[in-house]
Amino acid sequence: MAVAQSFAVSIENMSFRYPDNADPSFTDLNLQIPKGTRFGLFGPNGAGKTTLMNLMTGVLTADEGAIKLLGYTAGGPDKEVNKLFGFVPQDFSFYQELSPAENLEFFGAWAGLTKTEIANRTNELLHILGLDDVRNKAVEKFSGGMKRRVNLAIGVIHNPQVLVLDEPTVGVDVQTRHAIITYLHKLNKNGTTLIYTSHQLSEAEDLCEQIAMIDEGKIITQGHINDLLKEHKHDSLEELFINLTGKAYRN
Amino acid sequence: MFKLWVSIKKDIRILLRDKVGISLMFVMPIILVVVVTSIQNSTFQLVNKNKLPIIICNTDTGKSSVQLIESIDKIGMFKVSQIPKGHEKTILDDMQSQDALLGIVIPANFSAEVNAKAKSASDKAMAAFSGQTDTVKNTIKKETSGIGPLTLYYNPVLQESLRFSIQGAIRSALQLVQTRETLRTLYYSSNEKELPKSLENEMLNSNTTINMLPVSKDGTRITPNASQHNVPAWTIFAMFFVIMSLGGSVVREKVSGSFIRLKTLPTNYLVGLLSKQVTYLGVTLLQAVVIFSIGIWLFPYIGLPPLNLPQDLFALFIVTLVCGWCAVSYAICVGVFAQTQEQANGFGAISIVILACIGGLMVPSFAMQGLAKTLSNFSPMHWCLQAYYSLFLEGGKLKDVLNNIGSLFIITVIIQFITYLGLKRKNLI
Numbered sequence: 001m002a003v004a005q006s007f008a009v010s011i012e013n014m015s016f017r018y019p020d021n022a023d024p025s026f027t028d029l030n031l032q033i034p035k036g037t038r039f040g041l042f043g044p045n046g047a048g049k050t051t052l053m054n055l056m057t058g059v060l061t062a063d064e065g066a067i068k069l070l071g072y073t074a075g076g077p078d079k080e081v082n083k084l085f086g087f088v089p090q091d092f093s094f095y096q097e098l099s100p101a102e103n104l105e106f107f108g109a110w111a112g113l114t115k116t117e118i119a120n121r122t123n124e125l126l127h128i129l130g131l132d133d134v135r136n137k138a139v140e141k142f143s144g145g146m147k148r149r150v151n152l153a154i155g156v157i158h159n160p161q162v163l164v165l166d167e168p169t170v171g172v173d174v175q176t177r178h179a180i181i182t183y184l185h186k187l188n189k190n191g192t193t194l195i196y197t198s199h200q201l202s203e204a205e206d207l208c209e210q211i212a213m214i215d216e217g218k219i220i221t222q223g224h225i226n227d228l229l230k231e232h233k234h235d236s237l238e239e240l241f242i243n244l245t246g247k248a249y250r251n
Numbered sequence: 252m253f254k255l256w257v258s259i260k261k262d263i264r265i266l267l268r269d270k271v272g273i274s275l276m277f278v279m280p281i282i283l284v285v286v287v288t289s290i291q292n293s294t295f296q297l298v299n300k301n302k303l304p305i306i307i308c309n310t311d312t313g314k315s316s317v318q319l320i321e322s323i324d325k326i327g328m329f330k331v332s333q334i335p336k337g338h339e340k341t342i343l344d345d346m347q348s349q350d351a352l353l354g355i356v357i358p359a360n361f362s363a364e365v366n367a368k369a370k371s372a373s374d375k376a377m378a379a380f381s382g383q384t385d386t387v388k389n390t391i392k393k394e395t396s397g398i399g400p401l402t403l404y405y406n407p408v409l410q411e412s413l414r415f416s417i418q419g420a421i422r423s424a425l426q427l428v429q430t431r432e433t434l435r436t437l438y439y440s441s442n443e444k445e446l447p448k449s450l451e452n453e454m455l456n457s458n459t460t461i462n463m464l465p466v467s468k469d470g471t472r473i474t475p476n477a478s479q480h481n482v483p484a485w486t487i488f489a490m491f492f493v494i495m496s497l498g499g500s501v502v503r504e505k506v507s508g509s510f511i512r513l514k515t516l517p518t519n520y521l522v523g524l525l526s527k528q529v530t531y532l533g534v535t536l537l538q539a540v541v542i543f544s545i546g547i548w549l550f551p552y553i554g555l556p557p558l559n560l561p562q563d564l565f566a567l568f569i570v571t572l573v574c575g576w577c578a579v580s581y582a583i584c585v586g587v588f589a590q591t592q593e594q595a596n597g598f599g600a601i602s603i604v605i606l607a608c609i610g611g612l613m614v615p616s617f618a619m620q621g622l623a624k625t626l627s628n629f630s631p632m633h634w635c636l637q638a639y640y641s642l643f644l645e646g647g648k649l650k651d652v653l654n655n656i657g658s659l660f661i662i663t664v665i666i667q668f669i670t671y672l673g674l675k676r677k678n679l680i
Contacts, residue, residue, distance in 0.1 A: 057514075059511050093511055095265060097269070105260075107516065109253055109518075114253070
């Protein structure tokens with residue numbers, strides 16, 4: 001049962017370990033993401049960003065602690081919460097053999113939309129994301145940038161209140177990145193909470209209001225970008241990132 | 252229902268765009284059915300209508316060897332050709348050059364030994380008739396050691412069952428020659444004149460004919476042919492071959508990003524699996540329709556006997572439906588447990604062949620012994636095949652195949668339960 005609260009995501013004392021790993025990915029992690037914000041999660045490779053997103057969306061289940069998404073337990077038995085958030089995974093998460101319209105029809109139905117709602121949202125999204133002309137062509141023949149846009153369209157087909165995006169602009173050209181970021185801003189203005197991760201820190205500076213930096217399963221800093229830059233006396237997020245996580249290679 | 256319908260549409264679209272999968276599920280089984288039926292039919296023709304070529308080298312100069320060759324010829328199973336005496340060492344080369352599958356060398360003393368054996372038997376009989384038991388015992392002691400063996404060469408391509416048939420036929424020809432000579436000798440000993448030809452024929456020729464009639468449950472007498480045997484059997488094989496497309500599809504979905512997205516949507520993955528079951532069940536039914544249609548309409552055009560559908564078409568539909576459901580369930584089960592598409596395809600293909608072997612598709616299960624026979628009960632293909640044979644070959648009705656359908660149903664439910672456990676264990680539902 002959802003309770004009125006101001007956080008889109010609330011994580012309390014959460015611990016998680018992959019069954020094959022000896023070391024836990026997270027121990028007693030705490031994080032609150034306010035509603036309506038544009039929130040960035042950053043960290044070097046292997047820091048745990050994707051794992052944390054999978055925990056928030058219920059793809060993985062925490063060993064201990066609580067993860068609440070709009071007041072609902074993430075990954076719990078109540079599937080209602082799944083209607084409230086959208087997930088845009090880093091990998092292309094759709095059927096490459098199908099066209100954008102066919103993918104949207106399928107994922108829209110699974111998201112709980114009616115036939116009419118699917119038709120309306122499909123027309124709207126394909127138009128906004130510049131996929132009108134290729135709506136009936138198999139996605140497998142698309143460029144990387146077009147596939148990214150399809151990936152995003154599927155994640156927002158059901159107008160989610162919270163949108164979790166795992167590197168939504170990786171490997172795309174400047175035009176596609178611009179189109180995606182512009183659309184994300186538009187969504188946020190309409191009240192959608194964005195939880196976003198990327199290695200493009202300049203892009204993140206443009207998009208995010210608040211951030212959290214993760215390393216080795218721990219949150220090493222959290223807050224508004226400008227406040228953090230002032231606090232640590234840096235001009236850019238990249239400098240702050242290097243300062244906090246070091247220059248050593250990560251695997 | 253809307254979610255299920257959209258999922259089915261999605262699965263059908265993906266299936267229709269998977270050209271390799273379609274060819275594996277439709278084209279390959281059709282080729283298999285045509286090829287296997289043609290080969291089985293030609294074997295049937297070879298044994299029943301054509302004659303097996305046999306080369307005989309007679310190194311004997313007596314009458315009995317000539318009679319033996321005549322008797323072999325009269326069996327009707329062989330096309331006899333002879334090579335001259337002195338070429339017995341080259342019979343193997345001659346077999347290869349003349350495309351003969353069999354060769355016989357009649358030993359030089361064959362007639363003499365047949366005569367001696369006949370004389371011995373005749374003497375014993377005469378002594379027994381006259382009550383001279385001592386003479387009989389003495390005669391047995393002095394009895395010759397028997398007739399030297401005929402040498403029968405055969406091409407290794409001949410299957411064991413056919414070789415035994417050939418051996419039996421030649422043994423009967425040999426028996427006829429020996430019996431005739433014994434009768435003649437006995438008659439001469441008793442009457443001091445030749446055995447009349449008419450009496451000889453009456454004594455040797457069997458007047459009892461053998462009527463071969465297929466047993467059927469509906470009283471009809473349709474003689475089974477290669478199509479009736481092979482089309483149902485390989486249709487089952489084709490149905491189970493959906494694993495090559497379906498098993499891979501489940502794995503592909505599981506390991507691709509789309510599955511992560513599916514897990515975050517407010518719909519249970521069981522809807523997806525139900526959609527796959529409905530879609531591929533339709534595929535298996537279509538496979539059966541296509542293969543049966545080919546058997547009925549195409550086979551006569553390519554010289555094969557046509558497939559005759561069973562009278563109880565409703566029973567045929569039910570058996571095909573349950574068989575298809577079992578095949579689809581098995582494919583999904585393999586897909587759920589396989590980690591990669593290669594694992595699903597490799598294990599799937601090999602396991603299908605193994606299930607076909609123990610299920611009686613390759614060797615009839617009635618010919619199996621011990622452990623193999625017990626194992627056959629665990630192969631779903633065994634129960635499918637038994638049901639099909641009951642309908643296609645024995646004229647059975649639905650009530651005659653309920654036992655098979657029940658067993659198949661139980662196996663399918665077990666497979667579904669294992670799939671459910673696998674999904675739970677892997678946190679997929």
